Amino acid sequence: MSSKELLLSALSTLAKVGVAQRAYGAVLSSGFVPRRAFAHYFMNKDGLHSRAHLQNFYSTFFPLSLTEATARVWLCDESGAIIAKKSFTVPPFGQLYLGVEDIVGYDMQMEGMIFIDFQPPAVIRKQLKTIPNLQQLTVQTPFWVSYRDDNDNYMYVHSIESYRGKVWGAVWPMSRIMARVAPERAAWRSWRLLDVDLLEELQVVVMNHSHAPGATTVSVVDAEGETLWSERVELGTRGSARLVVPEAEIARWKADKRGNVRVALDPVLTGNGKPYVIMRYGGGPLSLHHG
Amino acid sequence: MPDLIPDYDPLFFRPCIFPILGELSYGTSITINNGLVGSKFSSDLELSLSFLSRSGKVLNDPKPMGVLKPGEIRKIDTRDVLKELNIKPQGNMMGVAHLVPTRFAGEKMVTVDRSEIMANVSSSDDFIEFRQEPKGVITGVAYQMGPQNDSRFNKTRTTLLQAPKAIVSDTVDTLFCLINASTSFDYTDLASMEYWLIDPNGNKLARGRIEIPAWTFRFISVRQLLSDNGLLDSFIASGGLGMVLGLSRDAGLVPLSMTRNLESGAIACDHTLPPMYYFTTWGGQKRLDTNMALHQVVFEDDVVEGAPLVSA
Numbered sequence: 001m002s003s004k005e006l007l008l009s010a011l012s013t014l015a016k017v018g019v020a021q022r023a024y025g026a027v028l029s030s031g032f033v034p035r036r037a038f039a040h041y042f043m044n045k046d047g048l049h050s051r052a053h054l055q056n057f058y059s060t061f062f063p064l065s066l067t068e069a070t071a072r073v074w075l076c077d078e079s080g081a082i083i084a085k086k087s088f089t090v091p092p093f094g095q096l097y098l099g100v101e102d103i104v105g106y107d108m109q110m111e112g113m114i115f116i117d118f119q120p121p122a123v124i125r126k127q128l129k130t131i132p133n134l135q136q137l138t139v140q141t142p143f144w145v146s147y148r149d150d151n152d153n154y155m156y157v158h159s160i161e162s163y164r165g166k167v168w169g170a171v172w173p174m175s176r177i178m179a180r181v182a183p184e185r186a187a188w189r190s191w192r193l194l195d196v197d198l199l200e201e202l203q204v205v206v207m208n209h210s211h212a213p214g215a216t217t218v219s220v221v222d223a224e225g226e227t228l229w230s231e232r233v234e235l236g237t238r239g240s241a242r243l244v245v246p247e248a249e250i251a252r253w254k255a256d257k258r259g260n261v262r263v264a265l266d267p268v269l270t271g272n273g274k275p276y277v278i279m280r281y282g283g284g285p286l287s288l289h290h291g
Numbered sequence: 292m293p294d295l296i297p298d299y300d301p302l303f304f305r306p307c308i309f310p311i312l313g314e315l316s317y318g319t320s321i322t323i324n325n326g327l328v329g330s331k332f333s334s335d336l337e338l339s340l341s342f343l344s345r346s347g348k349v350l351n352d353p354k355p356m357g358v359l360k361p362g363e364i365r366k367i368d369t370r371d372v373l374k375e376l377n378i379k380p381q382g383n384m385m386g387v388a389h390l391v392p393t394r395f396a397g398e399k400m401v402t403v404d405r406s407e408i409m410a411n412v413s414s415s416d417d418f419i420e421f422r423q424e425p426k427g428v429i430t431g432v433a434y435q436m437g438p439q440n441d442s443r444f445n446k447t448r449t450t451l452l453q454a455p456k457a458i459v460s461d462t463v464d465t466l467f468c469l470i471n472a473s474t475s476f477d478y479t480d481l482a483s484m485e486y487w488l489i490d491p492n493g494n495k496l497a498r499g500r501i502e503i504p505a506w507t508f509r510f511i512s513v514r515q516l517l518s519d520n521g522l523l524d525s526f527i528a529s530g531g532l533g534m535v536l537g538l539s540r541d542a543g544l545v546p547l548s549m550t551r552n553l554e555s556g557a558i559a560c561d562h563t564l565p566p567m568y569y570f571t572t573w574g575g576q577k578r579l580d581t582n583m584a585l586h587q588v589v590f591e592d593d594v595v596e597g598a599p600l601v602s603a
Contacts, residue, residue: 055455063588094493095455133572142568154550154559192418193366284427285557
């Protein structure tokens with residue numbers, strides 16, 4: 001048994017002990033509530049420009065304690081390496097709109113994961129105990145990322161998955177345990193059917209939100225489930241890959257009158273680590289959605 | 292709340308409720324699914340479609356269009372269905388795809404198991420697609436649709452909209468589509484939402500109020516709000532970015548944001564996020580108390596006489 005497994009086993013046992021439970025309840029009541037940072041794909045490359053959109057949501061949930069709060073932003077490259085970390089102050093009801101220059105300091109060509117931890121100010125942290133079911137509470141930091149081309153054609157998505165490799169707010173060893181939980185990795189297929197007849201361009205963005213490296217097969221399948229195209233990807237923690245489906249493949253699907261196709265991953269690298277899909281139809285602007 | 296709910300209209304067992312953007316000249320396709328696979332609640336679901344006029348009037352009797360087995364998926368272009376039904380698209384309409392367990396097919400009212408409904412809702416992720424083929428615009432949003440505005444499912448009827456996605460430029464507007472629906476076509480409650488456009492520094496810029504009749508959707512246009520308040524140029528000059536903060540205290544609304552390029556027709560489309568995305572156990576009395584406090588802090592101060600009532 002590894003030292004990590006020993007630690008997990010010991011804590012699992014402790015968690016069943018009433019004294020430990022009461023002690024942990026007191027810790028939570030003091031404001032040490034686990035907090036997870038949502039993560040997104042961010043790109044400033046190939047004619048697309050990303051911007052992170054975040055509001056001071058502590059104002060809307062604690063409107064009688066209006067106060068500024070601090071957002072800590074991490075920007076990674078495709079390998080998952082952190083290329084910039086920066087903090088920003090957000091006034092009550094204020095918002096942050098961050099392009100790559102705001103985070104890195106210059107117009108860097110890049111793509112990769114961005115994650116943001118939004119720290120509750122002390123006055124808010126003391127009030128977290130007023131939220132129901134405190135033992136089960138996790139604070140999360142959802143935000144949006146928009147993507148626009150040079151003609152102001154916009155796409156955006158909300159956060160669907162947090163960066164699982166780090167937990168803030170909680171006391172050790174809880175934060176450590178939560179950040180090391182084995183990721184759920186199951187086969188996944190999109191519930192969206194794409195029209196082959198009009199499709200001109202298809203890209204699939206895969207990210208590894210977990211602390212552990214992983215490998216997945218990205219596929220496009222037809223309505224009957226037959227695999228039309230696939231590519232194997234290996235990603236380290238926080239790694240990302242944008243796969244461009246060859247135009248010749250799309251032409252072949254059209255010639256074969258495939259009708260509708262779906263994107264699939266086997267497996268997703270975390271529970272809700274679905275891909276982002278970028279498409280162009282019939283000479284129009286790009287569109288993007290989460291899988 | 293009891294586990295079994297009698298007198299439930301099975302048409303709303305697992306509905307997909309979606310806008311049809313006729314006034315903006317987009318067609319709507321939907322990809323729907325029977326996503327509950329390998330569960331004790333998995334069952335074959337019969338598909339049918341209803342359409343509603345801009346005023347919320349039901350325009351057709353839903354007829355069976357086939358059965359989706361667990362794991363099956365189907366894409367429907369509602370323009371084709373409207374044509375088959377001889378319904379002329381007029382303005383902004385709504386559509387409802389009904390997915391009904393075959394054991395309930397044809398029944399007017401049934402007793403449903405709350406767990407079964409929620410299991411089906413949570414495994415769904417219908418994709419609503421807005422299309423302008425000549426321009427190559429096909430975009431959309433995926434969402435789940437649980438029972439709305441039904442006291443048997445929701446103790447409270449409130450909606451908090453906080454969306455830092457109010458993007459406006461010379462060629463871009465952001466619309467917030469607010470859907471007022473329920474679990475019966477007999478639902479008639481008018482919904483309302485008060486809202487402020489707030490700048491990145493947290494300053495209130497312009498205020499509005501909107502009413503949404505039952506079984507309709509209505510738009511808040513940020514560009515129109517700014518124009519009405521003489522703020523369009525200054526907002527664009529200062530970056531063209533802000534947040535709409537809205538509160539409904541009488542309805543559970545489904546808000547969708549649509550950032551639209553007025554020239555190309557491209558739309559960024561997404562839903563907003565409910566409070567449980569931020570605090571995973573948010574709800575109950577805490578939610579009610581907070582909404583009351585938020586209303587006092589944001590909407591009762593700075594009362595604007597004659598604030599424009601948006602009813603477009």
